[in-house]
Amino acid sequence: MAQHxxxxxxxxxLNSRGEFVVGVRKGSHGAGCLQLPGGHLDFGETPEACxxxxxxxxxxxxxxxxxxxxxxATNDIFExxxxxxxxxxxxxxxxxxxxxxxxxxxxxxxxxxxxxxxxKELVSDPSNxxxxxxxxLFLQRPDADPRRLVL
Numbered sequence: 001m002a003q004h005x006x007x008x009x010x011x012x013x014l015n016s017r018g019e020f021v022v023g024v025r026k027g028s029h030g031a032g033c034l035q036l037p038g039g040h041l042d043f044g045e046t047p048e049a050c051x052x053x054x055x056x057x058x059x060x061x062x063x064x065x066x067x068x069x070x071x072x073a074t075n076d077i078f079e080x081x082x083x084x085x086x087x088x089x090x091x092x093x094x095x096x097x098x099x100x101x102x103x104x105x106x107x108x109x110x111x112x113x114x115x116x117x118x119x120k121e122l123v124s125d126p127s128n129x130x131x132x133x134x135x136x137l138f139l140q141r142p143d144a145d146p147r148r149l150v151l
Contacts, residue, residue, distance in 0.1 A: 003082070003084065004084075005084045005085065005086060006041075006083070006084070006086075007040070007041040007085065007086050007087075007088065008038060008039065008040055008041065008076075008085045008086070008087040008088070008133060009038045009039065009040075009041055009047050009050040009051050009054065009087070009089075009090060010035070010036040010037075010038040010087055010088070010089045010090070010133055010134065010137075011036055011037050011038050011051040011054065011055055011063075011068070011089075011090050011091070011092065012036060012071065012089065012090070012091045012092075012146035013036075013037060013055065013059075013061065013063070013092060013093075013094045013100075014091065014092070014093050014094065014146065014147065015093070015094050015097045015113065016093075016097050017097070017113075018115060018116070018147060019113035019114060019115055020036070020113065020114055020115075020116070020119070020146070021036070021037060021059060021061075021094070021100050021111050021112075021113065022034045022035065022036060022112050022113070022114045022119070023035050023036070023037065023058070023100075023102075023108040023109070023110065023111045023112070024108065024109040024110055024112070025107070025108065025109075025131060026105075026106065026107055026108055026109045027106055027107055028107065029078055029080075029081045029083065030078075030131045032129070033128070033129055033130060033132075033134075034112075034114070034119070034122065034129050034130050034131060034134065035108075035131040035133075035134060036089075036134060037051075037054055037058045037059050037061075037100070038050075038051065038054050038055075038058075038087075039054040039057075039058075041088070046065075047068075047070060047088045047090055048065045048068040048070075048090065049065055051063065051065075051068050051090045051092070052064070052065050052068065057103060057104065058100075058103055058107070058108065059100035059101060059102075059103065059111060060100065060101040060103050061094055061095075061098055061100055062095065063092045063093075063094070063095070064092075067092045067093065068090045068091070068092045069091050069092065069149040070088065070089075070090055071089040071090060071091050071144055071146050071149055072088075072089055072137070072141045072144040073086055073088045073089065074086070074087045074089070074133050074136040074137050074140050074141065075136070075140065076132050076133045076136050078132060085133065087133035087136070087137075089133075089137060089144070089146070091146040091149040099111075116145065116146070116147060119134070119138075120138055122135075123135060123138045123139065
């Protein structure tokens with residue numbers, strides 16, 4: 001069987017306090033790690049449309065495609081799982097600071113709010129609590145800062 005690189009989209013949902021929605025993964029590879037809302041890019045779909053769809057499916061929050069901004073991409077190889085992803089990161093603001101709901105409890109334990117600094121500190125945490133694409137964002141793209149792109 002041929003191995004294929006897949007494309008994932010991770011969305012930084014920023015509230016007015018400068019915090020981001022972060023979930024605790026459940027079930028799939030990376031269980032127990034912190035992740036952003038997001039998922040697989042479907043055939044023919046734009047990264048912005050994927051972010052809008054995945055955010056709604058996972059958190060119940062509504063974001064507009066026109067308000068989603070591309071931040072950067074990472075190269076993510078999950079050696080133990082024999083998976084290879086390119087993860088595209090996008091940024092948008094949460095309307096009215098609404099709180100996310102866990103709409104896919106088989107995939108996510110809970111949603112939390114974290115600051116950029118809190119996430120950055122976890123990169124050197126020996127417990128390795130960041131999902132690989134989010135960890136790689138800090139390691140591969142150290143100058144990427146989603147707070148700079150929010151409208």
